Amino acid sequence: MRTLIIQLPPGPAGPATVYPHALVQPERETASVRLQWSASTLLPSADRQTEVLVLLPAACLSWHRVELPPGLHKQASRLQAALQGLLEDRLLDDPAQLHMALQTGWKDLPQPWVGVCQRQWLREHLQALEQVGLQVHRIVPEIAPGKAPLQLLALGDAPSGWLWAAHPERGVWGMPLEPMRTLAERFGLSPQALQSAQLLAESAVVGPITEALGRPAQLMPPGQHWLQAVASDWDLAQFDFRANAQARYLKQGQKGLSALWNSPAWRPTRWALGLLLLSQVLGLNAWAWKTRVNWQAEEQSWARMLKDSFPQTQLVVDAPVQMAREVERLQQNSGQLGPADLEVMLAALGQALPAGTAAPRQWAYQNGQLRLQGFQAGASESSALKTALQARGYLLTPEGEGWLMSVTPAKESTP
Structure with missing residues (x-):
């Protein structure tokens, strides 16, 4: 199953707005991202086998941890108001003008993460995509609080690029790459944390970031980190943006089936299912062969009995019926x-x-x-x-x- 990833630009939506996008197949073992840029009217069309995914830039999201009141998961209508009240003192803008989305599985977490972005900005871009016939099935963050201890991503180029950090406890934060000399001191991480973190860098900044942090960076093709965003379980389409929920669930089911059919991780399961089906077919064929052999043996036994009892019988069609008729004829002839x-x-x-x-x-x-x-x-x-x-x-x-x-x-x- 294909996935059309469309990254929203930081600015407002308009006729001349350019959207970075890529068509990928995440289930493949050699999946890669080929970035393209075009206006909304020139974006690729999406068929039934294509999932449309909107990617929110890391610079457009802020991350906050909240402790929700007990029992709030049973009162879904009060959830949005509760989030606005909890985050009111931490936000610079009016909470009513912001869109907030909870981490997947937040009901089972003591302090789930909440992603926050501008509501009107997100709405305008989604409406622009709907006007060109693209129905968004999922909204995911470009970088989200990860499960690894610490991950560093150097994106862009040396003059305008950013270094982003994703941490399960501290969230997501970033700083411009320039000036490189003071990057390590300003980033707020100890030298030991910088040395032990996973460091990925796009080709334009792999050299400068290696020199600035004093450690080698792993080369990452441009946009390759989008695959990590696609593979995450985040979905920011919550509250006011939960439109087309049925279509999203259908795409999730199709995506799961596609992953089961194509993903290397599911290869042992596919082999097991194939062997199970093969064994069932072989078993049914063996059972049918055994039943046919028994039936033929029984027919032959009846035919032998008929010919032994009534030698005048020349053609055997239905031995039990013919034998009953012969017995009835004998009874009539003998007066019984x-x-x-x-x-x-x-x-x-x-x-x-x-x-x-x-x-x-x-x-x-x-x-x-x-x-x-x-x-x-x-x-x-x-x-x-x-x-x-x-x-x-x-x-x-x-x-x-x-x-x-x-x-x-x-x-x-x-x-």
Whole structure:
């Protein structure tokens, strides 16, 4: 699944506003970011297989830790007002003019992080993207408080670049790279922390930042840190910006399926699922083969029995039915009564009638079927009669105002 990442510029939205953007496939092992710049009307279109993700620049966000009152997660309508009250003394602007978003999983954290940015600025850019047909599914920060002890990112070029730090306890902060000589002293980190931190730098500033901090920096292609932002669980589309929530959930599901299908981390799971499906197919085929072999063996056994019992049979089509017909023909030729004869059926009916139940006043016999009329019996007597006749190989079913007694198919097929 493709992801269209659009970074919002710090300035206001307008017809001439240029948006840095990139089309990436984060699930791939060799995923890379190829930065492009264009106006909103020239941005790439997004199909159903594309997730549109808005990236908020690190310079446009401030980070604060809050301790929420107990039970606030049960009162979602009061959450935004509570955040504004908690952060009112820490913000320079009116809280009502700012957009605030909580860290994912904040209900289980004692002091979750809150990202804050200008509400009107964010709204204008989102409206500009919607006007060109781009539905935003997720809003993520360019740099967020990370899980690693400390990460340093040198972005941009030497004259205008910044050095950013992401720390799980201290949040995100940054300073301009110029002047380089005093960067280490002004950044607010001890020499030991600077030496142990993970230092990533884009190609234009890898040399100067290495010289300024006195330690080598790992080269990072421009915009490559966007992949880290995409992989995070942050989503700043909260409160007033929760529009299109259903579309976002759908994209998250599609993204999860795409990751399951393409991500290297899920390769063992894919192999396991494939082996499981293969074993199921092989098992079903083996079961079907065994069933077919048993059925063919049973057919052959019936055919041998038929030919052994009645050698005059030349063609075997349905051995049990042919054998039943031959037995019935022998019984008729020898004068023996069969289960479908009237005398046998009346005898079975007389034996099956419950004690104290009057016999039917009228009955009619035709082709192995005995119709009973005027049979008065309650539900319990009728049920007892059906059970008794079934044990003798007969069915008793209601027919209009009477009953129909017939030989069961199993009884007819028995040789």
